[in-house]
Amino acid sequence: MPSDPVKTLHWRWWLTIFVAALLMRSAWGTTRFLRADDPTVLEFPDEEQYWMMARSLWNGEGLRDELGFRATRMPLYPGVLSAFTAIPSGVLAAKAAQWLVGALAAGLTAAVAATLFDRRIGLIAGFLVALDPFLTFFSSLLLTETPFVTALVALWWMLSPMTRRDPRIRAGSGSDRTPGEGFGRWIVVGLLSAVCVYLRESSLGLVIGAMGFVVICRRFEGKVVIGATLSLGVVVAALVPWAARNQAVTGDWCWLTHRAGISLYDGVGPQASGESDLGAVKQSEAVRGIDEVAWNRYFLDHAVSAIKADPGRVLELAGVKLTRMWNPIPNVETYRSRAVRWFSAAWTIPTFALAAVGVMLLSIGKLRGGLRTAMFLLLPAMYFSAVHSLFVGSVRYRLVAIPMLEILAAVALVAIYDRIRPHAATRGE
Numbered sequence: 001m002p003s004d005p006v007k008t009l010h011w012r013w014w015l016t017i018f019v020a021a022l023l024m025r026s027a028w029g030t031t032r033f034l035r036a037d038d039p040t041v042l043e044f045p046d047e048e049q050y051w052m053m054a055r056s057l058w059n060g061e062g063l064r065d066e067l068g069f070r071a072t073r074m075p076l077y078p079g080v081l082s083a084f085t086a087i088p089s090g091v092l093a094a095k096a097a098q099w100l101v102g103a104l105a106a107g108l109t110a111a112v113a114a115t116l117f118d119r120r121i122g123l124i125a126g127f128l129v130a131l132d133p134f135l136t137f138f139s140s141l142l143l144t145e146t147p148f149v150t151a152l153v154a155l156w157w158m159l160s161p162m163t164r165r166d167p168r169i170r171a172g173s174g175s176d177r178t179p180g181e182g183f184g185r186w187i188v189v190g191l192l193s194a195v196c197v198y199l200r201e202s203s204l205g206l207v208i209g210a211m212g213f214v215v216i217c218r219r220f221e222g223k224v225v226i227g228a229t230l231s232l233g234v235v236v237a238a239l240v241p242w243a244a245r246n247q248a249v250t251g252d253w254c255w256l257t258h259r260a261g262i263s264l265y266d267g268v269g270p271q272a273s274g275e276s277d278l279g280a281v282k283q284s285e286a287v288r289g290i291d292e293v294a295w296n297r298y299f300l301d302h303a304v305s306a307i308k309a310d311p312g313r314v315l316e317l318a319g320v321k322l323t324r325m326w327n328p329i330p331n332v333e334t335y336r337s338r339a340v341r342w343f344s345a346a347w348t349i350p351t352f353a354l355a356a357v358g359v360m361l362l363s364i365g366k367l368r369g370g371l372r373t374a375m376f377l378l379l380p381a382m383y384f385s386a387v388h389s390l391f392v393g394s395v396r397y398r399l400v401a402i403p404m405l406e407i408l409a410a411v412a413l414v415a416i417y418d419r420i421r422p423h424a425a426t427r428g429e
Contacts (some may be wrong), residue, residue, distance in 0.1 A: 013123060014107045021106035021130035025099035029140035033092065040091040045279065047142040049073070051091070054081035062249065067282070069292035071246045072259045076198035077144045091142070098146045102139035105150040106130035108157050109403040113410060115160040116373055124410035129403050133347055138399060145399045148199045152206075152380065153403050155192040158185060159210060162224070163217045163376050186227035190234025197235060198242075201256035202391075203400075206383045208232065213379065217372050252293045261299030267321065267391040268306050269299075274320035275331065276392040314390075321393030322385060328352070330395055351409050358408030361415055377404040 033039040042048045049065055050073070056064040057078060065072050084090035084097070110126025129135060138145045162185070193207035211228040218224040239255050246254040266278055287295050307314050324331050328348035329341045362374035381401035388397050 010119075013119075014110060014126075017110050017123070017126035017130050018103050018107045020127065021103035022099055024131060024136050025102050025139040026096070028136050029095055029099060032140055040089065042091065042142060044141065044143070050078050050081060050142055050144075051085070053078040055085045058082040058085045067292070067295075069258065069295070070249045071252075071254050071257055071292065073257060074198050074201050075242065076195065077147065080147075081142065094142060095140050098139050098142075101150050102135060102146045103130070105135070105146075105153050105403060108150065108153040109407060112153060112157045112160050112403075113407040115157065116163075116377075116407070117411065117414075120414050121407070121410045124413055125403070125407040128351070128406040128410060132402060132406065133344065134395065134399060135402060138396060143396065144199045145396055148196065148203070149400050149403065151192060151195045151199060152203070152400055155189065155196060155207065155210070156376075156404065158189050158192060159214055160376075162214050163372060183227055183230060186230045187234060189227075190231035191238075193231060194235045194238035197239070197256075201259075202384075202387055204235075204256065205387075206380060207235065209383060210379060213376060217376075250291070250293055254293075258292045258296035261296040261301075261303065263391050264303040265299040265306075267388075268303050268314050268317065270306060272306075272317055272392075274317055274324055274393055276394070318389035321388055321391075324393035325385065325388050325395065325398050326352075327395060351406060354409035354412040355405040356408075357415075358411035361411060362408075374408070377408055380404055 042051060053063055053065055053073060056062065063070055063073070063075055063078060081094055084094040087093060106126050106129040109129040110122040112122075113125035114122025135146075135149065189211070193211075196203040196207055211231055215221075215224055215228050243253055243255045246252060250258070252258070262278065262281060266272065266276055266281055269281070271277065271281070281299075287298055290298070329344040330336055359374045359378065363371045365371075381398070381404065384397055384401060388394075
């Protein structure tokens with residue numbers, strides 16, 4: 001394993017991948033701007049809510065949603081968006097900034113793949129993320145998907161060298177530490193983990209699980225256990241100001257948000273169908289006029305009651321949600337034209353199939369890394385599949401797993417190429 005992930009891929013290749021990703025995202029976004037009657041109009045309800053909260057924050061009214069609630073979203077994304085509300089065409093500027101952030105994910109994916117495997121797999125994985133149509137599409141929406149994907153891939157890059165010992169460390173050398181690994185790296189891991197949680201609160205379990213995975217891979221080495229504990233301490237310390245702020249403005253020491261209740265109810269309540277219908281749920285007569293702490297508790301209690309009352313129905317809904325989440329074509333009717341369906345399927349189905357081949361090759365020990373590397377790359381897909389078997393399912397919720405799956409697809413592509421290359425050379429003779 002390389003001692004320094006940065007050096008596994010030449011900067012010129014990294015820049016090429018970044019530019020390719022940026023061109024894809026900016027070309028798609030610009031095309032949408034030119035075709036729209038009003039390019040500043042936001043398309044989805046969550047976009048409108050984030051922009052509303054950003055404006056509220058910039059205007060000195062604090063972080064407030066359309067109901068006046070103060071802690072229903074994590075503050076990082078609306079906080080960054082708030083700076084764009086103060087400039088002309090702020091919506092367009094914010095989307096352009098997201099193209100840059102989204103393009104970074106492609107380069108970081110290449111770095112993860114090169115660290116775990118080699119330069120060829122890094123290059124292919126980077127270009128797959130750069131050209132991915134779903135990641136490109138969502139980069140022009142004011143949603144947390146794009147920055148969250150980039151933050152999580154950066155976290156995986158930091159963790160990648162620590163999933164196993166460097167084979168160059170000789171027995172009896174007196175060092176059990178991967179080169180480049182130290183408490184400084186663990187602090188960065190903690191900071192990136194905190195960024196992930198501040199973007200999307202549901203990622204808390206994933207970042208904790210990722211650190212635990214590294215500890216297990218390293219067989220509970222003392223320095224690794226201390227480092228992981230340090231990272232978790234950074235996450236907790238980062239959340240303290242947010243929890244204290246929530247105590248001050250809502251009267252509840254809330255470490256994350258007051259959104260868990262309605263989100264779970266949206267997924268398992270009596271009205272649940274697998275897709276989101278928050279607009280109707282928010283208008284429920286039973287919750288009108290109550291404060292957000294009681295509002296959250298009401299929906300949480302009723303969601304738990306629904307699960308206890310009919311667990312079989314909840315299991316059936318889980319299948320519907322996972323089908324929606326991993327659907328090779330978009331679920332939204334607006335984006336289900338014949339051409340879009342065929343194009344989406346033509347990209348997604350081969351990618352998923354190649355990722356499955358990559359997992360198989362790693363699991364049977366045919367490639368460097370083995371099962372633990374496959375599991376490390378599958379963690380986001382498995383975690384968010386579990387989460388959204390309870391909460392609503394949507395294509396957007398699988399995006400965070402796509403860069404890791406495309407690394408696995410790159411593993412399969414390189415293995416297939418290496419398999420057929422000798423035969424191609426023989427035919428050429």
